[in-house]
Amino acid sequence: METPIYDFLKKYSSSGTLRCHMPGHKGIGGELPYDLDITEITGADSLFEADGIILRAEKNTSHLYGTAASFFSAGGSTLCIQAMLAAMKFQGRTVVAVRNVHRAFLNAAALLDLDVRWILPDYTDGILSGRISLEDTEKALASVNKPCLYVTSPDYTGRLADIPALAEICRRYGAPLLVDNAHGAHLRFFPESLHPISLGADICCDSAHKMLPALTGAAFLHTSRAEYGAVLRQCMSLFASTSPSYLIMCSLDLCNKYLAEKISVDIGSGLERLKKLRGRFSDRLFFAESEPFHITVRAAESGYDGNELAALLRKNGVECEYSDCGTVILLMSPVNTGEDFRRLGGALEKSLDEAEKHPRTLIRTAFVLPERAMSVREAVFSPSEEIPVDEAEGRICGAVKVPCPPAVPIAASGEIIDRSCINIFKTYGISSVIVVK
Ligand SMILES: Cc1ncc(COP(=O)(O)O)c(C=O)c1O
Helix, strand or coil: CCCCHHHHHHHHHHHCCCCCCCCCCHHHHHHHHHCCCCCCCCCCHHHHHHCCCHHHHHHHHHHHCCEEEEEEEEHHHHHHHHHHHHHHCCCCCCEECCCCHHHHHHHHHHCCCCEEEEEECCEEECCCCCCCCCHHHHHHCCCCCCCEEEECCCCCCCCCCHHHHHHHHHHHHHCEEEEEEEHHHHHCCCCCCCCCCHHHCCEEEEEEEHCCEEEECCCCEECCCCCHHHHHHHHHHHHCCCCCCCHHHHHHHHHHHHHHCHHHHHHHHHHHHHHHHCCCCCCCCEEECCCCCCEEEEEECCCCCCCHHHHHHHHHCEEEEEEEEEEEEEEECCCCCHHHHHHHHHHHHHHHHHHCCCCCCCCCCCCCCCCEEHHHHHHCCCEEEEEEEHHHHEEEECCCCCCCCCCCCCCCEECCCCCCHHHHHHHHCCCEEEEEE
């Protein structure tokens, strides 16, 4: 596959042109990464008015993902989430969202002054992950005017929502289906595509940097509906820097080449290795239901403290994506080699031998939707103070304070913090909260 952005940058960097333009590093004598980092010079196109090399690269992405349009983001899925929600605001839609959203959603809700209607999932892996009830979804969509539905799938633990069923319900209520697929850019290239766009979503974002070989901050915004094309680009430009990084865009361009030429083979071997790894530890560990590249260990249920297991893994040369007392998430990608899996298997074996065994416990989060006192925007922009969690009962949650990762809200801004929130805050090691004064 052609790589128009990369080719342009390489040609320019070797041309010896005197850079009387931004950025100020001037290419620093041709050194990486500066040599390929430029601004919107002649021929380099411009992300938010793309009609040259960037548009060509985006069209390649669109072709690879089978979308009506795909856009590059140098601001991660965060920017894509802002853009898709802004597009819904343009249409005057009410956002119905499944609660285990990432903080990026809550911040966008504050910026756009959204009146979010929540659906509580049946939380099965702490606050990180839950099963979405189709009945609850249908009820929520039926209860509002001009709805759209926002779901996170895969969620932080890799759990996939039933996108085809949700898409079918959405169609009945004329509701666009928006999917935060930050963790699922690779799903398109499974033997049978599990990507939200293939399964019926209208708009979704993929953090290419999470699951594909792309630089941090690189993401795709996709839509299956041609009519959203222009508005999504416009909405992205509302929030984005006017100087999107060419290095990040170049990494998306090179990622296209990887997707076209190599990922299917890598996914095939990755799936085999993941199956073997899970099988090898199946008598010692319980794994959460997830897409295969998220290895989510139910540590507490397996008789281990998740944080202790993560520390032992670190000692044995493996840094995990996330741990809490009940869970350890090891994130692999199609790029991982057989040698990586061999090392991971060895480190897991060693860490489990060294770990202290605890009684097996099943951590379930009993969560009731907190009462709402004001809008997300009002709460975020109100004067606030930080207080110890134990003193927060009855106070209104101000700015969102969630550990990042995983950045899932326990109380959202504008909600009244109750006893159940306090207990969950403590479980996740959060000792202070920001409340409205
Ligand atoms: C579920 C989910 N959505 C959105 C985001 C934001 O993505 P990005 O970091 O690409 O902006 C994250 C980041 O961790 C995430 O886990």
